[in-house]
Amino acid sequence: MGFINVKKKEVQIKIVYYGPGRGGKTTNLDYINKKYKQRIKTEMVSIKTHGDRTLFFDFLPVDIGKIHGFDIKIQLYTVPGQVKYNATRKLVLKGVDGIVFVADLQRERRDSNIKSLEQMKENLLTHNKDAFKIPLVLQYNKIDLKDQGIPLLSVEEMEQDLNSELKVPYFVGSALTGDSVVETLKKIISMTLISFRKELQ
Amino acid sequence: MYNVSQEQLETIDVTLKEDLLSIGVHCAIVIDVAGNTIAQLDDGHCTFDVTSFAALAAGNFAAVDAMAKLVGEQQFSLHFHRGENESIHFSKVNEDILLICIFGQDVSLGFLRLKTTEVINKIKIIWQR
Amino acid sequence: MMHGAEIIKELKAAILAIEWEITDEAMDNLTRAIESLQKRWAGKKPLLVCLQVLGTLGQYIKKSRERAHQDAINLLPVVFATLETVVTDDVMDNGRKIVLVRETVEKYNRLKTELAKPRKTVAREVFHSSVAERVREAAPAAPGKSPIRDILDQKEDQAVDGAFNAIFQEMVGDDRRGAPGQKAPAPVPPAMPSAAPQAGPDAKEVVLARVDDEEFPEADSLLDDFFSESGLDFSMAEVKAEPVMRAAEETVEVDLGRIEVKREDVAERGRPVSEVEEEEVSLVKLERIIHAMRAALGKSLLTDLAEEIASLRSQYPNHLSVLLFLEFIASLGRHLDEHGDVARDLSLNMLETFYDRLSHALFTMQPQKNLLASHLDTINDYVTWQALVAGELAEARTVAAPAPVQEMAEEMSAGMLAAVRGVVQREVAELRRELLQLIKQR
Numbered sequence: 001m002g003f004i005n006v007k008k009k010e011v012q013i014k015i016v017y018y019g020p021g022r023g024g025k026t027t028n029l030d031y032i033n034k035k036y037k038q039r040i041k042t043e044m045v046s047i048k049t050h051g052d053r054t055l056f057f058d059f060l061p062v063d064i065g066k067i068h069g070f071d072i073k074i075q076l077y078t079v080p081g082q083v084k085y086n087a088t089r090k091l092v093l094k095g096v097d098g099i100v101f102v103a104d105l106q107r108e109r110r111d112s113n114i115k116s117l118e119q120m121k122e123n124l125l126t127h128n129k130d131a132f133k134i135p136l137v138l139q140y141n142k143i144d145l146k147d148q149g150i151p152l153l154s155v156e157e158m159e160q161d162l163n164s165e166l167k168v169p170y171f172v173g174s175a176l177t178g179d180s181v182v183e184t185l186k187k188i189i190s191m192t193l194i195s196f197r198k199e200l201q
Numbered sequence: 202m203y204n205v206s207q208e209q210l211e212t213i214d215v216t217l218k219e220d221l222l223s224i225g226v227h228c229a230i231v232i233d234v235a236g237n238t239i240a241q242l243d244d245g246h247c248t249f250d251v252t253s254f255a256a257l258a259a260g261n262f263a264a265v266d267a268m269a270k271l272v273g274e275q276q277f278s279l280h281f282h283r284g285e286n287e288s289i290h291f292s293k294v295n296e297d298i299l300l301i302c303i304f305g306q307d308v309s310l311g312f313l314r315l316k317t318t319e320v321i322n323k324i325k326i327i328w329q330r
Numbered sequence: 331m332m333h334g335a336e337i338i339k340e341l342k343a344a345i346l347a348i349e350w351e352i353t354d355e356a357m358d359n360l361t362r363a364i365e366s367l368q369k370r371w372a373g374k375k376p377l378l379v380c381l382q383v384l385g386t387l388g389q390y391i392k393k394s395r396e397r398a399h400q401d402a403i404n405l406l407p408v409v410f411a412t413l414e415t416v417v418t419d420d421v422m423d424n425g426r427k428i429v430l431v432r433e434t435v436e437k438y439n440r441l442k443t444e445l446a447k448p449r450k451t452v453a454r455e456v457f458h459s460s461v462a463e464r465v466r467e468a469a470p471a472a473p474g475k476s477p478i479r480d481i482l483d484q485k486e487d488q489a490v491d492g493a494f495n496a497i498f499q500e501m502v503g504d505d506r507r508g509a510p511g512q513k514a515p516a517p518v519p520p521a522m523p524s525a526a527p528q529a530g531p532d533a534k535e536v537v538l539a540r541v542d543d544e545e546f547p548e549a550d551s552l553l554d555d556f557f558s559e560s561g562l563d564f565s566m567a568e569v570k571a572e573p574v575m576r577a578a579e580e581t582v583e584v585d586l587g588r589i590e591v592k593r594e595d596v597a598e599r600g601r602p603v604s605e606v607e608e609e610e611v612s613l614v615k616l617e618r619i620i621h622a623m624r625a626a627l628g629k630s631l632l633t634d635l636a637e638e639i640a641s642l643r644s645q646y647p648n649h650l651s652v653l654l655f656l657e658f659i660a661s662l663g664r665h666l667d668e669h670g671d672v673a674r675d676l677s678l679n680m681l682e683t684f685y686d687r688l689s690h691a692l693f694t695m696q697p698q699k700n701l702l703a704s705h706l707d708t709i710n711d712y713v714t715w716q717a718l719v720a721g722e723l724a725e726a727r728t729v730a731a732p733a734p735v736q737e738m739a740e741e742m743s744a745g746m747l748a749a750v751r752g753v754v755q756r757e758v759a760e761l762r763r764e765l766l767q768l769i770k771q772r
Binding site (some may be wrong): 003004005006007008012015042043045047056057059061073075077087088092093094095096 | 205206209236250263
């Protein structure tokens with residue numbers, strides 16, 4: 001549910017980073033926050049456990065500028081990745097406009113990726129949203145682990161597991177090093193804005 | 202995705218000002234359940250980050266709502282946090298919108314609740330137009 | 331004997347409940363609690379005054395609901411706090427307590443004045459110019475004129491404030507309500523346009539659909555600009571160097587169990603406690619003397635009494651009501667001084683009654699009419715007392731020597747009658763003025 005404030009001439013867009021636990025969702029936001037903190041100007045809000053795991057969500061508002069006179073305010077959220085927090089994940093998905101699914105390239109995380117994506121589709125349905133229709137981008141994260149000899153899934157395998165039906169844009173990268181983090185975000189914002197475009201003209 | 206007219210927003214602003222700020226509420230915010238700020242009015246002394254506040258408030262409201270369902274309640278009608286200087290009162294306008302009031306000790310909760318009920322009725326009507 | 335805190339427990343619960351939620355039930359509980367205390371405290375004026383204020387405020391709030399004046403709701407716990415102090419504070423002396431009650435009654439009187447003023451409706455017009463549009467569409471208003479709605483609303487406000495006064499008058503049993511055209515219309519709840527069942531043309535909710543084969547060049551260039559590397563004071567090494575702690579300094583971390591609020595200005599907003607005016611209580615000494623007389627009547631006390639009365643007279647040279655009561659008290663004092671054995675208990679009782687009426691006159695919230703009644707009662711009581719004392723004295727004199735009965739009668743007619751006349755004249759004038767004002771208002 002994007003929100004257009006005609007009075008203030010602003011558009012608020014909610015983008016949610018979704019994916020299995022310890023997949024790098026919060027790290028994506030941390031990277032953006034750190035790198036663009038001079039431009040972002042606002043603060044990142046994290047609700048986490050003592051073990052530094054996301055408990056509820058991370059939240060980073062980013063004002064990217066104007067299109068057709070409208071201020072575009074992007075609100076980035078992450079969901080808690082741990083399996084037990086599905087109720088919370090559902091809550092965060094409420095009113096989502098675009099999703100980045102952050103998958104883990106580690107071979108041992110293969111099942112987690114698939115299960116998480118399936119659950120996301122179900123959760124979206126509870127909000128009357130369809131994973132096949134909502135703006136969505138996949139990010140295959142942790143490519144940096146390749147150098148450390150940790151067994152990773154190939155891009156083909158990832159595509160087969162996660163994107164064979166969805167057929168959405170994907171990026172291979174590393175949230176830790178920032179590889180593809182910005183590209184992923186630009187892509188999802190761009191896709192979301194395209195679907196908003198009619199409202200802005 | 203939805204869209205609110207300038208007139209609607211102005212009318213909401215007037216309502217917040219007339220019914221809530223006038224009785225000493227420090228800050229009144231109307232947000233949607235996704236955490237977007239629809240309207241925000243304060244007495245000029247509120248310096249906190251309203252965007253983050255709205256996101257947390259929406260999350261909090263959603264969490265409490267989910268808790269209500271778990272114990273078999275449709276919803277908890279009163280969401281209220283009392284602080285030493287500032288208190289927060291949440292109320293649901295409709296399925297999409299929440300009204301949040303931040304107020305000090307000089308405002309009686311009982312009276313605020315009467316006032317928010319009135320404001321909610323007004324906002325509902327504004328929203329439906 | 332029950333402790334003060336125990337006695338007002340029910341009232342306290344009622345007040346706290348109202349602070350939490352204002353419902354008819356909560357307001358009725360308040361009324362019940364007040365009624366039971368009114369019986370218990372019969373004759374205790376300062377306590378009854380507080381109860382009366384609470385009762386009036388309560389009925390006003392119940393009647394006006396969300397249209398009530400904020401100050402009326404805020405005054406409720408203040409009045410209760412005063413009452414609680416008076417009832418439960420064993421350390422505070424009575425004089426201080428009376429000052430407290432008077433200050434509270436003064437606040438209440440200010441509120442009444444405030445409510446008598448018409449409320450400003452600047453913001454309201456803006457609201458109704460848009461929201462009540464449909465009402466006006468349905469019932470066409472005079473074109474180009476100020477909307478009927480606004481006038482109606484103004485009337486409603488006045489009705490609520492009028493209701494306040496009406497309740498007040500009912501409470502104090504005032505019969506001035508007979509003034510022409512004066513009635514207290516029940517406040518009409520704010521009439522809102524009826525809700526439209528469907529969303530209007532402006533509100534839309536659309537489920538976003540993914541568009542795979544479209545470009546949005548404006549969006550892309552905006553994104554390129556925002557996320558461009560140029561001008562960023564940033565290196566990859568920085569991010570890698572602090573993988574765990576990064577961003578900690580910049581983020582508001584709402585961690586489980588530790589919530590950091592960065593704002594320091596919160597504390598500043600705490601409003602300063604309004605300063606309590608230090609006012610000299612001139613009745614304290616008088617009260618003490620009169621109470622002491624009850625315990626042990628002595629020459630020195632009677633001298634003290636005479637001195638204190640003289641001092642009070644000079645402090646309130648223009649307060650006719652006070653002067654009148656002092657006159658009677660002085661007379662009783664002189665009698666006790668000269669013929670302390672004649673009608674002693676009756677005189678002492680009379681002294682206390684007169685003192686109570688005097689202290690009540692000083693901080694009363696009663697309308698003038700009731701004050702006048704109090705004065706007339708006092709005069710009547712005094713005359714009765716005097717006749718009785720004169721009879722007893724005459725009896726005694728037939729046994730002993732001739733006594734100054736004549737003297738006493740003269741005493742009454744000289745200073746007292748002047749005071750009585752002054753009070754009555756002033757009060758009649760005051761009543762007339764109020765009546766004229768009421769007629770003018772309607």
